[in-house]
Amino acid sequence: MKWATRAGVHIDRAACAWLIRRRIDAEAEFVFVDDPAQVPSGVIAFDMRGVELGHHGGDCSFETVLRRYELTDPVLWKIAEIVHEADLDDGRFDAPEAPGLDVILRGLSMTCADERVLELTGPLFDGMYEYYRRAFLLGRPPA
């Protein structure tokens, strides 16, 4: 399936793309557009204004995707808190990891093309997932 999002990928789009590939569509292909009107037909758009998979009711797009596809994995919801704060910084969650993640993604978007940002952030989110999975099982930060 093809998926579209805005060019100049930042945290929410990078996290959504990872989530889509890992949990929704392993064959996902991503296209990047500058304007919502450029989204080709038959393509699912995310993290854009006026689409289902965007910000809604104070949620960021990553949280919206989790809800829409009924993904209840608590580890993903933990990552969602960090993505939410890195993206919106509205203090809804206590996520001290967020400012660091925001800097990493801003920096990558300055030095890499969007496709490359997704290549690099895939393993990053895989690692985060494993870390919080172990934290969840242990009930404390894993070594």
Added chain:
Amino acid sequence: MRGTADRWVLLAYRMPRQPSTPRIAVWRKLDRLGVARLGDGLVALPADARTREQLDWIAEEITEMGGSVTLWLARPGSTAQEQAIAAGMRQARSAEYQAVITQARAAASARPGERARTAKRLQAELRRIGRRDFFPPAERDAARLAVQELSRRSAPDVTETTGDSVEAAGGEPR
């Protein structure tokens, strides 16, 4: 100190008078972003990837709440009017930094635990102000110094607990 931004992102919006809660929520979010209010239902921020996205999502929220909204990229018609807007924004941040300085000084004479808590809170406040500070005023550095000083003075003082480790505690202030 940046005097001008050249490119601005403008949000023009109208929301129903009632219910007032969403209108106030939007007002607060715009405040938090440090917007310049150019008129009734018209706000502006210097344009960059972050501010465009921030206003884009607020626009979406206003639409969902039944309001009408348009988002524009704009250039100022004259340098003088841009500088006047920038000066207003700088002054608003200046007042926020000044409030931090006042609180940091007041906390200097508080009890150690209270001092440490205030230092932490003011550090977070400085980060929040910094994110909406597009035209930094002179008070920014003074506010940072005041909070640094408070944090340094509220670091656990080893001499109080062990009595004989003045050197371990750092001794002289840096």
